[in-house]
Amino acid sequence: MTEMNENPLDLLPEVLLAASAVLGLLLGSWLPRARQWAVGLLAVLACVAGIVAAAVAAVEPATTAFGEAFAVDTVTGASRIVVLGGTLLVLGVSFGPLRGDPRESEFYVLVQLAALGALMMAGTQDLLLFAAAYLLASIPAYTLAGFRKDGPGTEAALKYYVVGALLGVLLLAGVTVLYAAGRATLYPMLGDALRDAPEPLIAVGAIGLLAGVLFKAGGVPAHFWVPDAVQGSSAPVAALLTTLPKIGALAALFRVGDAVFAGSPLPWPALIAVLAAASMTLGNLGAFFQQDVKRLLAYSTISQVGYLLMPVAVVDRSDLAQQALLYYLAAYTVTNLGAFAVVCALPQAHTLDDYRGLAKDRPLLAASLVVCLLGLVGTPPTAVFLGKLQAFAAVFDGGYAWLAVLAAVNTVASLFYYLRWIVPAVSRDASPGLAEEDRTARVVAYTATVVSVGLGLAGGPVLDALAGPMSP
Amino acid sequence: MLTALVFAPTAVALLLFALPRRTAPTVFWAVWVTASAVELALVIAVWVGYEPGGGMQFEERARWIPGAGVGYHVGVDGLSLPLLALTCLLFLACAVHSLRENRRIREFAALFLFLQTTCLGLFVALDLILFFVFFDLSIVAMYFVIAGWGHRQAARAALKFFLYTFIGSLALLLGFIGLYLAASPHTFDIVELTEQNPLAGRSVYGALVLLAVVVGLAVKTPTVPFHTWLPPAHVEAPAAGSAILAGVLLKMGTYGFVRIAMPILPEAWRRYALVLVVIGVVSVLHGALVALAQTDFKRMVAYTSVNHMGYIVLALGAAAATADSSEQARSLAVTGAVTQMVSHGLLTGALFLLAGVLHERGRTYDMGAYSGLAAVAPAFAAMTGVAAFASLGLPGFSGFIAEFQIFTGSLGPQPLATALSVLGILLTAGLFLRALRQVFTGPLRLPDAPGTPRAFPDMRVHESVSVVPLLVLAVVLGVAPRFLLDVVEPASRSVLELLAR
Numbered sequence: 020m021t022e023m024n025e026n027p028l029d030l031l032p033e034v035l036l037a038a039s040a041v042l043g044l045l046l047g048s049w050l051p052r053a054r055q056w057a058v059g060l061l062a063v064l065a066c067v068a069g070i071v072a073a074a075v076a077a078v079e080p081a082t083t084a085f086g087e088a089f090a091v092d093t094v095t096g097a098s099r100i101v102v103l104g105g106t107l108l109v110l111g112v113s114f115g116p117l118r119g120d121p122r123e124s125e126f127y128v129l130v131q132l133a134a135l136g137a138l139m140m141a142g143t144q145d146l147l148l149f150a151a152a153y154l155l156a157s158i159p160a161y162t163l164a165g166f167r168k169d170g171p172g173t174e175a176a177l178k179y180y181v182v183g184a185l186l187g188v189l190l191l192a193g194v195t196v197l198y199a200a201g202r203a204t205l206y207p208m209l210g211d212a213l214r215d216a217p218e219p220l221i222a223v224g225a226i227g228l229l230a231g232v233l234f235k236a237g238g239v240p241a242h243f244w245v246p247d248a249v250q251g252s253s254a255p256v257a258a259l260l261t262t263l264p265k266i267g268a269l270a271a272l273f274r275v276g277d278a279v280f281a282g283s284p285l286p287w288p289a290l291i292a293v294l295a296a297a298s299m300t301l302g303n304l305g306a307f308f309q310q311d312v313k314r315l316l317a318y319s320t321i322s323q324v325g326y327l328l329m330p331v332a333v334v335d336r337s338d339l340a341q342q343a344l345l346y347y348l349a350a351y352t353v354t355n356l357g358a359f360a361v362v363c364a365l366p367q368a369h370t371l372d373d374y375r376g377l378a379k380d381r382p383l384l385a386a387s388l389v390v391c392l393l394g395l396v397g398t399p400p401t402a403v404f405l406g407k408l409q410a411f412a413a414v415f416d417g418g419y420a421w422l423a424v425l426a427a428v429n430t431v432a433s434l435f436y437y438l439r440w441i442v443p444a445v446s447r448d449a450s451p452g453l454a455e456e457d458r459t460a461r462v463v464a465y466t467a468t469v470v471s472v473g474l475g476l477a478g479g480p481v482l483d484a485l486a487g488p489m490s491p
Numbered sequence: 492m493l494t495a496l497v498f499a500p501t502a503v504a505l506l507l508f509a510l511p512r513r514t515a516p517t518v519f520w521a522v523w524v525t526a527s528a529v530e531l532a533l534v535i536a537v538w539v540g541y542e543p544g545g546g547m548q549f550e551e552r553a554r555w556i557p558g559a560g561v562g563y564h565v566g567v568d569g570l571s572l573p574l575l576a577l578t579c580l581l582f583l584a585c586a587v588h589s590l591r592e593n594r595r596i597r598e599f600a601a602l603f604l605f606l607q608t609t610c611l612g613l614f615v616a617l618d619l620i621l622f623f624v625f626f627d628l629s630i631v632a633m634y635f636v637i638a639g640w641g642h643r644q645a646a647r648a649a650l651k652f653f654l655y656t657f658i659g660s661l662a663l664l665l666g667f668i669g670l671y672l673a674a675s676p677h678t679f680d681i682v683e684l685t686e687q688n689p690l691a692g693r694s695v696y697g698a699l700v701l702l703a704v705v706v707g708l709a710v711k712t713p714t715v716p717f718h719t720w721l722p723p724a725h726v727e728a729p730a731a732g733s734a735i736l737a738g739v740l741l742k743m744g745t746y747g748f749v750r751i752a753m754p755i756l757p758e759a760w761r762r763y764a765l766v767l768v769v770i771g772v773v774s775v776l777h778g779a780l781v782a783l784a785q786t787d788f789k790r791m792v793a794y795t796s797v798n799h800m801g802y803i804v805l806a807l808g809a810a811a812a813t814a815d816s817s818e819q820a821r822s823l824a825v826t827g828a829v830t831q832m833v834s835h836g837l838l839t840g841a842l843f844l845l846a847g848v849l850h851e852r853g854r855t856y857d858m859g860a861y862s863g864l865a866a867v868a869p870a871f872a873a874m875t876g877v878a879a880f881a882s883l884g885l886p887g888f889s890g891f892i893a894e895f896q897i898f899t900g901s902l903g904p905q906p907l908a909t910a911l912s913v914l915g916i917l918l919t920a921g922l923f924l925r926a927l928r929q930v931f932t933g934p935l936r937l938p939d940a941p942g943t944p945r946a947f948p949d950m951r952v953h954e955s956v957s958v959v960p961l962l963v964l965a966v967v968l969g970v971a972p973r974f975l976l977d978v979v980e981p982a983s984r985s986v987l988e989l990l991a992r
Contacts, residue, residue, distance in 0.1 A: 482558030
């Protein structure tokens with residue numbers, strides 16, 4: 020056993036977030052209702068400080084903290100920055116609608132805890148810690164889904180909770196079986212032990228594990244909650260549900276694939292490739308004829324998980340996989356949040372028809388929407404294009420050319436439903452749905468759009484930064 | 492220099508949005524025309540500074556995304572320079588032609604300026620991803636042009652256009668990734684890939700990559716069977732949009748063949764040349780026959796584009812024939828193909844602008860609704876006549892030079908295919924003459940739909956100013972083509988050298 024490294028400073032971004040959540044909870048119970056925004060401000064500060072800390076830590080060589088339970092390497096560093104950046108955007112779009120809400124501070128605290136769970140999932144190298152992170156990421160999210168306490172919100176929370184609890188139990192069962200098969204929970208040790216463990220046992224464990232991870236990521240076949248939860252919950256929560264947990268889950272799956280299943284007798288890459296194919300295809304098919312914008316984005320996020328799973332499938336077969344995954348995660352997060360920010364900016368507009376005439380009324384907002392939606396399609400020069408390019412190249416390189424072709428076909432299919440939204444938005448007649456608007460969310464939308472295009476144009480240094488090695 | 496040439500229009504487009512909304516429409520129009528004129532002047536400066544036979548010139552490189560093997564690399568040679576000049580000229584013509592455009596002229600001008608950036612960028616790009624970026628952005632810009640300013644069923648046609656060409660672009664992207672992974676070290680740089688010839692000796696891989704690249708480019712070109720998006724897009728687009736779509740955007744496909752497919756995949760191109768020849772011949776005949784069956788003037792012109800692009804594909808396929816045909820003949824075929832790109836751009840651009848004139852007067856493209864227009868609009872009749880005769884390949888016009896070279900070059904290697912394609916000329920001659928007779932001769936008859944003005948005024952000044960230079964240049968190219976051929980010939984010889992590896 021190596022010497023234990025228990026320096027909490029290695030986990031500074033996580034510690035900051037947890038401290039700010041606890042402090043925010045305390046502050047919230049003392050502050051008058053009109054000043055609860057201070058908790059939100061504290062959360063913003065924690066996120067900014069966390070990003071700085073993560074950036075500083077990312078420059079250092081890869082290491083592990085708390086024994087080998089938590090890896091501090093490029094994957095963790097990138098996930099930290101993306102999650103915290105995404106949290107900032109989510110906080111930005113929540114600020115307007117929650118202003119003066121009786122439970123304003125609780126909301127910010129829950130958002131931070133959900134983000135913390137995603138961070139832990141991304142960095143953990145131990146199955147037990149992973150299970151804990153899963154719960155930490157899930158439970159605040161269940162509460163957030165039902166935060167509005169209305170009919171659809173309650174239904175959303177219930178569906179989300181029931182599916183999550185069931186798949187969480189499967190996850191725990193999978194962890195148990197893997198422990199039984201490998202006599203360890205630490206990924207590197209488990210990976211060694213699984214080389215000559217009985218295959219059925221590994222398979223059962225892997226499927227349990229996948230059930231939990233895919234639930235968090237919102238990928239097929241654990242995607243049933245996504246459309247209902249996203250449509251039922253408020254727009255800022257929907258933005259959170261479709262991005263932050265995904266980042267943690269996919270980074271975790273990448274790590275598991277690399278350290279645990281790469282050497283096992285299980286056909287892991289093929290399994291992930293099939294899941295990726297199913298996710299992108301079914302997500303797209305579901306999105307085709309949606310009228311509600313949130314529901315459309317919900318199905319679109321399912322299909323995006325498919326593309327994100329492509330580099331995960333070839334983790335040990337292509338040197339491009341890590342860059343591709345991390346870059347795509349960043350690109351997807353900012354672009355998807357940009358699209359959601361437009362939705363948040365127009366609280367009265369729910370269906371595609373409500374967006375009719377947006378370009379005439381608010382040309383800049385319409386431009387943001389068009390850029391973000393075309394970005395989600397993968398039109399250059401937005402960030403997702405470069406992410407897709409990397410992902411395609413990675414799966415080609417890893418010997419899954421069919422997956423790249425399928426992804427290309429799916430990309431075309433996805434164009435169809437994004438255009439169903441763009442067309443009314445740029446058409447000439449007006450709609451009453453655009454009456455009200457949220458100023459902060461509008462600023463967030465512009466920011467996300469600019470970042471999305473900027474990340475695409477200046478992808479070079481970012482990709483270089485993502486090429487660092489994983490922790491030993 | 493090239494970077495300025497490429498990005499200046501977009502900068503001007505942004506500038507247009509900085510102007511206050513209340514600014515008079517003519518101000519926007521004037522800025523647009525000035526910007527296009529400056530672009531044309533710039534490209535002429537490049538042409539003057541260009542040394543024929545000097546290979547790639549005015550190159551600029553910058554690090555862009557080295558982690559993904561993508562760089563910013565632009566340059567011009569004899570293949571791209573004529574197309575750059577054509578692009579600037581056509582965009583200027585469209586800007587001048589759009590004086591009467593009164594529907595959101597600011598957005599219209601900005602979109603066209605942006606579209607100009609994408610077209611110029613594509614023709615100077617020496618990196619596959621840069622090429623792809625401009626390729627895709629041109630689709631996006633053209634989509635908004637058709638959807639925003641088109642005729643009644645524009646939304647549908649625009650969607651069809653977008654979906655078709657986007658599928659093509661993704662096939663292209665897969666092909667590019669295939670090339671990237673085959674090269675070592677991995678790179679998207681066209682010049683490096685051309686030197687490396689990464690797929691030499693790998694027949695299956697090479698065939699698949701070529702298939703992806705050719706499908707992508709063939710959709711854009713378009714050749715049979717990927718041409719079905721073209722007629723609706725052309726018919727529904729505004730006149731200036733059709734002119735750019737046919738004059739410039741279609742060339743992106745054929746330019747991709749000579750810039751990417753032939754030099755980087757020589758083996759595969761040679762092996763499957765016969766397939767391309769067949770596709771070319773089918774496009775020639777099918778395009779001409781279907782055009783013959785049209786009663787809608789614009790749709791007819793759209794189908795003749797399929798026919799004219801078919802000649803190019805035929806020539807490029809025939810140029811890959813084995814050594815038993817002379818080097819000179821094959822070089823002639825490639826030169827003819829490039830000349831045809833320029834010639835077709837000029838003539839179809841002019842024809843579509845003239846179709847716009849027709850529609851503006853009579854609100855319909857249906858040739859059956861008009862008759863005897865030559866009496867009331869002699870200038871219009873004369874210009875349409877010139878454009879039609881030039882387009883069918885009459886000697887003295889650019890089309891003749893191009894098609895003559897193509898046929899002379901292809902006859903040796905592919906006698907049967909070439910003989911069949913010559914029939915295409917006969918068919919286009921027939922259909923253009925029939926159209927001219929129907930619209931311009933006989934007793935005067937004008938469409939009688941409600942709301943149409945009864946009179947049919949002749950060409951206005953701005954319309955003449957936009958169309959006449961295109962026709963004059965077509966005549967100049969037909970009579971004294973040396974200045975173009977001097978630039979193109981060395982480049983086509985080097986393409987053949989690369990192809991012969």
